[in-house]
Amino acid sequence: MRDLIVEPWRAPFMRRAILEVALLGLLGAVVGVHVLLRRRAFLTEVVQHTVFPGIAIAFAFGYSLLLGALVTGLASVLLLAALGRRRRIDSDAAMAVLFAVFLAVGVVVVSRRHGFQADLTSLLFGRILAVDDRQLIETLVIASACIVAVAIVHKELVMRAFDPAGAEAMGYPLTRLDLLFDIVVALAVVAGIRAMGTVLAVALIVTPAATARLVCRRIGPSMVVAALIGAIGGWLGLVIAWDASVNHDVRLAPGASVVVVLTAVFVIVAIGTAIARKLMVRGAAR
Amino acid sequence: MSRLADAFASPLFRRAMLEAVLVGVIAGVVGVHVVLRRLPFFVAAMSHATFPGIVIASTIGLSLFLGGAVFGLVVVGAVLALGAKKALDNTAAIAVVLAGSFALGMLILSTRPSASRDLSQILVGSVLTVTRADVVTTITVGVVVLGVLGALHKELLLGAFDPAGAAALGYPVGVLDGLLLVAVTVTLVVAVPAVGTLLAIALLTVPALTARLWTDRLGPTMGLAAAFGALSAFGGLCAAALWRIAAGGAIVLAAGTLFAVSLAATSWHRPRLAAPAS
Numbered sequence: 001m002r003d004l005i006v007e008p009w010r011a012p013f014m015r016r017a018i019l020e021v022a023l024l025g026l027l028g029a030v031v032g033v034h035v036l037l038r039r040r041a042f043l044t045e046v047v048q049h050t051v052f053p054g055i056a057i058a059f060a061f062g063y064s065l066l067l068g069a070l071v072t073g074l075a076s077v078l079l080l081a082a083l084g085r086r087r088r089i090d091s092d093a094a095m096a097v098l099f100a101v102f103l104a105v106g107v108v109v110v111s112r113r114h115g116f117q118a119d120l121t122s123l124l125f126g127r128i129l130a131v132d133d134r135q136l137i138e139t140l141v142i143a144s145a146c147i148v149a150v151a152i153v154h155k156e157l158v159m160r161a162f163d164p165a166g167a168e169a170m171g172y173p174l175t176r177l178d179l180l181f182d183i184v185v186a187l188a189v190v191a192g193i194r195a196m197g198t199v200l201a202v203a204l205i206v207t208p209a210a211t212a213r214l215v216c217r218r219i220g221p222s223m224v225v226a227a228l229i230g231a232i233g234g235w236l237g238l239v240i241a242w243d244a245s246v247n248h249d250v251r252l253a254p255g256a257s258v259v260v261v262l263t264a265v266f267v268i269v270a271i272g273t274a275i276a277r278k279l280m281v282r283g284a285a286r
Numbered sequence: 287m288s289r290l291a292d293a294f295a296s297p298l299f300r301r302a303m304l305e306a307v308l309v310g311v312i313a314g315v316v317g318v319h320v321v322l323r324r325l326p327f328f329v330a331a332m333s334h335a336t337f338p339g340i341v342i343a344s345t346i347g348l349s350l351f352l353g354g355a356v357f358g359l360v361v362v363g364a365v366l367a368l369g370a371k372k373a374l375d376n377t378a379a380i381a382v383v384l385a386g387s388f389a390l391g392m393l394i395l396s397t398r399p400s401a402s403r404d405l406s407q408i409l410v411g412s413v414l415t416v417t418r419a420d421v422v423t424t425i426t427v428g429v430v431v432l433g434v435l436g437a438l439h440k441e442l443l444l445g446a447f448d449p450a451g452a453a454a455l456g457y458p459v460g461v462l463d464g465l466l467l468v469a470v471t472v473t474l475v476v477a478v479p480a481v482g483t484l485l486a487i488a489l490l491t492v493p494a495l496t497a498r499l500w501t502d503r504l505g506p507t508m509g510l511a512a513a514f515g516a517l518s519a520f521g522g523l524c525a526a527a528l529w530r531i532a533a534g535g536a537i538v539l540a541a542g543t544l545f546a547v548s549l550a551a552t553s554w555h556r557p558r559l560a561a562p563a564s
Contacts (some may be wrong), residue, residue, distance in 0.1 A: 041381035042327040049484075086553070090428050094328035097545055098526075100488030104538035107485070111532030124409065125392060199334070199484075203385035210378045253396035256389040263386030 004111055008242050013129050016196075018235050020131045021258060024093045024192050024204050025230025027143040030150050031188040032209030033222045034181070037161040043080075043182060045204045046095040047189045050076035052198045053106035053124060055123055056187050060109055064239060065120055069193050070137035074184040076102060081179055095246045126197030128238070142191040157181060158219065196255045203259040214273050228267060293527035302413045305421050306519035306537060309480045310489060312361040314515030315435065316473045317494030318508050319466055322446045326466070326491050328365075331384040332474050333486045336359035337409075340478065343436060345394065348447035351423055354475040361387055361468055409560035411482030411534035413523070420479050427476045431469050442466060443504065480519070489515060490536040496545045499552045514544050 008014040035044055051069040057069025076098050083094035110123065150157070160167045168174050185205075192201035214225035215254055237258030244250045244257075306369035320329055333528045343353020344463045399558050435442065445462050453459045470490070477486040497510035522537030529536075 014515035029451060038376050039377045041377040042330070045327070045330060045381060045384065086549070089495065089499075090324060090327045092324050093498075094346065094492065095489040096330070096487060097495060097542070099330065099407040100492055100538050101542035101545075104485060104488065104542065108531045108539060109534035112530075112533060199388055200385060202381065203389065206332055206378065206381040210382045213378065248396055253392050256396060259385055259389030260393055263389065266382055266386070284325060 001092060007246075008239055012133075013053050014238065014242060015131070015132045016136060016144045016147050016252065017238055020128065020136055020195050021204075021234030021238060022231040023136070023139050023143055024195065025208065025234050026227045027139075027146055027191060028186050028204035028206075028230050029208055029223050029226035030147050031185060032205040033212065033219060034150060034157055034161070035205060036183070037158070037219070039178055040181075040185065041202075041206050042092060042095055042222060043185055045188055045193040046080075047073055047101045047106050047186045048193065048201045049099050050102035050197050051186075051193055052123065053102050053109060053189055054188060055193065055198070057108045060112075065191070065194055069190040070187075072102065073190045074183065077179070077182045077186050080182070081175075122197075124197050124199050125253060126193065126195050126200065128255050128258070131195055139191050139195075142187055144278040146187050147192075149180065149184050151178065153177065179249060194259075200259050203262055204234070205261040206231065207259070207266055211262075211269050214266075214269050229262070233262040233265050234258050246278070290527055293524075294418065298414060299527065300312075301421060302416055302533070303520065303523055305416045305424055306413055306523050306533075307516045308424050308428060309477045310429060310493070310515030310517075310519035310537075311512045312515075313426070313473055313477055313489035313491040314497075314511035314513070315432060315484075315508050316470060317490045317515070318497070318504070318511050319435070319442065319446070320470060320490050321498060322443075323466070323492045323505075324556050325470065326487070327380055329474065329487045329490050330469060331365070331380040331469050332358055333362065333483050334384045336389040336471070336475055336498075337483050338387050340483065341391040341395050345398065350478070351475055355472060356474060357387075358471040362471060372418060372483060405465070406430065409482045409484045411478060411480050411485065413480045413533045413537075416479050422558060424476050427472055431473060434465065434469060438462065438465070455520070463514065481537055485534050485538045488541055489518070492538070492541040492545050496541070496548045498550045499545075514541070518544060 008018070021215055035041055051073045054066045054068035054070070054072030056068075057063075058065050059088055080094055080098060081095070083089055084091045086094075108125075145217070156167070159170075160172065160174060160177060164174065188205055189201050195201075196204060208226040208230040209222065211229050212222040214224040216225055237260065238254055241252040241254035242250045242263065243258040297393055320326060336411040337357040338359025339349050339355070341353075342348075342357070343350050365383055404439075423525055441452070441457055441462055444455075445459055447459065454461075474486045474490065477489055481489060492509070494511040495516035496514045497507045500510060501507055518541035519537050521543075522540035523533055524535040525531065526536040526542065
């Protein structure tokens with residue numbers, strides 16, 4: 001047991017990976033609780049796919065992946081806002097179109113290169129063990145910016161989530177608020193992309209927040225619980241992947257292992273709360 | 287152009303073309319229901335959810351269709367069960383299930399030595415390697431799905447626009463909804479060899495939305511959606527042969543181009559209504 005707690009910390013790449021996951025867990029918790037309040041989970045899923053062409057192009061031409069992801073992430077949020085203004089296109093449909101088309105651009109760009117399959121895999125699933133110090137600092141900067149932005153408009157966001165008509169009547173600029181929120185979500189996804197890849201980044205935003213929602217009624221505590229679940233689940237997932245490959249000679253993708261652990265926590269908590277509620281109902285009936 | 291002629295001379299390419307166009311037609315028609323009921327997120331989730339099933343099936347050597355469909359149906363059940371509890375809203379349940387099942391597929395796949403080659407085939411499809419059996423499966427599934435949708439057209443329509451009214455009239459709304467979700471899942475699984483799990487959502491939404499831009503009536507929307515789906519498949523495969531790019535990506539880009547052109551063309555003609563910000 002001691003081997004599993006102390007040994008991974010000795011390897012610098014594991015230390016950085018654990019720090020990165022903890023940071024992303026914190027950011028994901030703060031943003032994720034709001035995402036679920038607003039029922040915008042699909043947006044996170046869409047953004048994580050729309051940034052794919054950005055990182056694919058940046059990768060092909062040797063630019064910074066972060067820059068590519070930022071540009072396409074923001075472009076997709078703006079396009080979404082523009083498409084949503086059209087009659088006959090509801091917001092879900094607009095997101096589905098952007099999702100599919102952006103992703104296809106990425107696949108086509110990558111498919112022109114040699115070594116297509118290996119590149120595709122690393123872009124889609126991230127390289128959490130290859131996180132370096134610079135990437136950690138970039139994640140820290142994005143995370144602080146997002147958390148500060150959410151903290152400033154926290155009250156407005158909550159008001160807007162629970163009573164859009166009321167918020168509008170009170171004169172809040174809802175369109176601008178929505179755009180700001182979408183941009184924060186896009187940034188949070190972008191922060192997670194390089195470590196978790198473009199198909200799993202959403203898990204660190206949505207899954208811990210959904211687990212917290214099952215046990216907490218209030219917003220502040222949900223964020224704390226979600227952040228703890230994200231950080232501890234992330235650490236556990238990485239250690240399991242480490243243990244499997246070092247001690248048992250089974251290769252496990254570390255990013256996927258983190259997400260499977262987070263999902264398992266969610267399933268256990270969901271079953272646990274369901275049983276607890278049944279018992280309470282029975283107790284109340286007596 | 288000679289590259290294109292060469293491609294058409296090959297029986298493999300012609301078979302791929304047949305498969306892609308068939309998938310385009312089926313997905314186009316089913317997609318109209320997806321758009322009507324605002325199910326795009328569900329489709330996105332299903333396309334990810336079938337992934338572990340396909341991985342498991344290919345690991346133990348079962349039919350990919352079977353693996354994808356079985357796992358997909360299990361996930362439909364999980365989403366419905368979570369949604370029924372009211373503890374979480376549907377979108378949260380879908381998102382959790384989506385990410386979790388994709389990670390599970392990836393985890394299983396990563397233990398295999400040829401992980402990245404297998405992965406890219408499942409994710410972005412490999413239409414040029416479809417077999418005769420795949421084409422037969424696609425035709426069978428297409429006939430069954432389109433037949434069921436056609437027979438229940440009126441009931442499904444009523445259920446989409448007025449679920450309470452349909453229930454009051456005594457229609458088994460739950461069964462109809464479940465049937466539609468199964469039809470969507472099966473269509474997705476059939477689309478996987480052509481465009482892969484990641485892009486299957488495109489064929490199930492983009493042609494239907496493109497058709498929706500041109501007309502408000504349901505019958506013509508379905509016809510147009512099938513035509514746009516077939517056209518995207520045809521154009522995409524030709525582009526893939528001409529410029530040697532990934533076929534799945536090219537098909538989706540063709541669909542996206544049709545959408546963009548339709549968007550521009552229809553906004554030219556019709557007065558744009560100022561939509562209230564929601």
